Amino acid sequence: xxxxxxxxxxxxxxxxxxxxxxxxxxxxxxxxxxxxxxxxxxxxxxxxxxxxxxxxxxxxxxxxxxxxxxxxxxxxxxxxxxxxxxxxxxxxxxxxxxxxxxxxxxxxxxxxxxxxxxxxxxxxxxxxxxxxxxxxxxxxxxxxxxxxxxxxxxxxxxxxxxxxxxxxxxxxxxxxxxxxxxxxxxxxxxxxxxxxxxxxxxxxxxxxxxxxxxxxxxxxxxxxxxxxxxxxxxxxxxxxxxxxxxxxxxxxxxxxxxxxxxxxxxxxxxxxxxx
Amino acid sequence: xxxxxxxxxxxxxxxxxxxxxxxxxxxxxxxxxxxxxxxxxxxxxxxxxxxxxxxxxxxxxxxxxxxxxxxxxxxxxxxxxxxxxxxxxxxxxxxxxxxxxxxxxxxxxxxxxxxxxxxxxxxxxxxxxxxxxxxxxxxxxxxxxxxxxxxxxxxxxxxxxxxxxxxxxxxxxxxxxxxxxxxxxxxxxxxxxxxxxxxxxxxxxxxxxxxxxxxxxxxxxxxxxxxxxxxxxxxxxxxxxxxxxxxxxxxxxxxxxxxxxxxxxxxxxxxxxxxxxxxxxxxxxxxxxxxxxxxxxxxxxxxxxxxxx
Numbered sequence: 189x190x191x192x193x194x195x196x197x198x199x200x201x202x203x204x205x206x207x208x209x210x211x212x213x214x215x216x217x218x219x220x221x222x223x224x225x226x227x228x229x230x231x232x233x234x235x236x237x238x239x240x241x242x243x244x245x246x247x248x249x250x251x252x253x254x255x256x257x258x259x260x261x262x263x264x265x266x267x268x269x270x271x272x273x274x275x276x277x278x279x280x281x282x283x284x285x286x287x288x289x290x291x292x293x294x295x296x297x298x299x300x301x302x303x304x305x306x307x308x309x310x311x312x313x314x315x316x317x318x319x320x321x322x323x324x325x326x327x328x329x330x331x332x333x334x335x336x337x338x339x340x341x342x343x344x345x346x347x348x349x350x351x352x353x354x355x356x357x358x359x360x361x362x363x364x365x366x367x368x369x370x371x372x373x374x375x376x377x378x379x380x381x382x383x384x385x386x387x388x389x390x391x392x393x394x395x396x397x398x399x400x401x402x403x404x405x406x407x408x409x410x411x412x413x414x415x416x417x418x419x420x421x422x423x424x425x426x427x428x429x430x431x432x433x434x435x436x437x438x439x440x441x442x443x444x445x446x447x448x449x450x451x452x453x454x455x456x457x458x459x460x461x462x463x
Numbered sequence: 464x465x466x467x468x469x470x471x472x473x474x475x476x477x478x479x480x481x482x483x484x485x486x487x488x489x490x491x492x493x494x495x496x497x498x499x500x501x502x503x504x505x506x507x508x509x510x511x512x513x514x515x516x517x518x519x520x521x522x523x524x525x526x527x528x529x530x531x532x533x534x535x536x537x538x539x540x541x542x543x544x545x546x547x548x549x550x551x552x553x554x555x556x557x558x559x560x561x562x563x564x565x566x567x568x569x570x571x572x573x574x575x576x577x578x579x580x581x582x583x584x585x586x587x588x589x590x591x592x593x594x595x596x597x598x599x600x601x602x603x604x605x606x607x608x609x610x611x612x613x614x615x616x617x618x619x620x621x622x623x624x625x626x627x628x629x630x631x632x633x634x635x636x637x638x639x640x641x642x643x644x645x646x647x648x649x650x651x652x653x654x655x656x657x658x659x660x661x662x663x664x665x666x667x668x669x670x671x672x673x674x675x676x677x678x679x680x681x682x683x684x685x686x687x688x689x690x691x692x693x694x695x696x697x698x699x700x701x702x703x704x705x706x707x708x709x710x711x712x713x714x715x716x717x718x719x720x721x722x723x724x725x726x727x728x729x730x731x732x733x734x735x736x737x738x739x740x741x742x743x744x745x746x747x748x749x750x751x752x753x754x755x756x757x758x759x760x761x762x763x764x765x766x767x768x769x770x771x772x
Contacts, residue, residue, distance in 0.1 A: 259658070285660025297655035299648050301712065301766045310648045314660045316641045323640040324632075357766070377659060 209237025212413055218267035227253040229437045240407055240414045242424045245434035251417045255383050259291055260284040290379035292370045294386045300359040304369050307358055308344055311376025312337040344372045364395035381413040388420055400427055465609035470733050476619035478725020479626045484702035485717035487677045492711045494646035494670035497567040503699025504578035510682030511582045513540040514591035514691040544675030552667045561653050593686040597621055622684045634714045646670055704752035710765025724748045
């Protein structure tokens with residue numbers, strides 16, 4: 189297993205100019221069920237630092253459940269999760285952000301009443317240190333801190349090319365732009381690992397291309413590790429370093445895009461088998 | 464003219480009190496997206512706690528009833544309201560994360576009945592008084608301008624001052640602090656708020672505590688004016704049209720809405736009442752709110768949220 193792992197990575201590394209680090213996330217024999225429904229059965233795979241790792245599979249394959257396990261929303265009944273070398277204990281969902289894991293949502297989950305700026309600014313909340321009274325009075329260090337965070341947020345806004353919509357309430361933006369704000373809010377956390385739940389669902393070709401570019405740029409410029417769920421095969425094969433394939437909660441394939449594309453089980457899961 | 468001013472001022476003062484109750488609603492709605500039916504019950508509970516502890520504390524500690532014992536009673540009242548907030552999170556809200564707003568609404572209805580019953584059980588159900596030393600005497604102003612001057616109650620003026628301060632402080636808290644921003648985030652989307660590292664449980668305890676404080680202030684002001692009794696929990700009903708008018712998400716809206724309704728019902732009672740047989744004061748607020756709903760469903764200052772289907 190480790191052998192193929194390293195040869196895959198070597199291939200991926202040679203194809204691009206990127207450098208992968210150690211295993212940042214290691215999932216071992218994860219099983220998760222809700223009542224009698226088995227969402228995930230005995231799934232193991234790992235994620236290396238700085239790579240783009242995709243999880244694909246037909247509807248109901250357990251992709252989102254997998255993401256929620258990584259994110260700490262679900263706690264698997266069986267199996268172990270190692271994050272940055274340490275085994276993870278049961279935790280509250282909000283703690284993932286504190287450990288450097290940010291995420292976006294399949295169905296938009298933005299703060300509708302707030303402007304684009306405020307939405308992204310909420311992502312900076314964890315990093316804010318000032319005393320609540322200084323913030324309320326907007327004086328001294330609190331004012332400086334707010335400005336510093338604001339600068340960071342402006343950089344993200346520039347990066348995502350949404351300068352024109354800074355003050356617009358997000359509820360009024362078109363879908364594609366809302367997806368960008370969702371990404372922006374996650375980026376504002378300066379995460380080490382970014383989980384993207386179908387970032388391109390419902391987008392047209394142009395919007396998809398933009399989103400691909402943003403994802404690749406994030407990975408390239410900030411070295412952020414990315415775990416991605418996506419339906420669009422073309423996109424997945426283009427941007428991923430390694431791909432995990434799930435079907436009915438089981439892992440049926442794992443490897444570089446080329447390998448996965450030619451994997452018999454994967455082909456039958458997607459196209460059906462001849463009987 | 465002097466009479467008109469008097470009516471106007473009287474209306475403004477009552478309006479300020481409505482506004483205070485409405486503030487409690489707006490706070491919780493802004494911060495958790497829940498319409499809190501228990502706000503009135505919280506006012507009653509807080510008022511009962513303060514009224515009774517202001518009797519009990521001197522008896523227990525063998526001290527005189529006075530400013531110090533009152534201060535202690537208010538302090539205990541604050542602790543009680545924080546405990547209530549914590550219990551509500553612990554026993555109810557915790558299990559309702561990510562549920563539909565209607566589920567949470569029903570939960571607050573349950574909390575309302577629970578508090579309405581539990582309060583009198585613990586603190587007794589007679590009529591109690593709260594004396595925080597507010598001046599009771601009416602005074603006259605502008606005597607040189609109008610014959611006989613204009614009658615104002617100093618107590619009302621103080622209450623209005625307290626209400627205005629509360630609103631200013633809360634507005635700043637919501638707009639400029641990171642906790643305020645986190646609370647607004649929680650109101651919009653639980654899941655997303657958690658994903659950026661906002662601890663839901665703590666936020667809920669904070670906002671229910673703050674709403675508890677507001678309830679305490681309202682309870683003390685109303686209680687010292689009219690005595691602490693069960694009917695206090697019904698003032699919440701008067702605050703409903705106020706929040707509809709001002710907008711559920713706007714703190715200043717609660718104040719403006721309160722003032723409009725306070726002034727409107729007094730003026731209409733006095734000037735329109737005789738023409739159609741009086742009794743306008745009781746339904747004026749609801750009529751006004753109903754009309755506004757037809758034109759501006761989000762209220763005068765509320766956020767307009769577009770839902771895509």
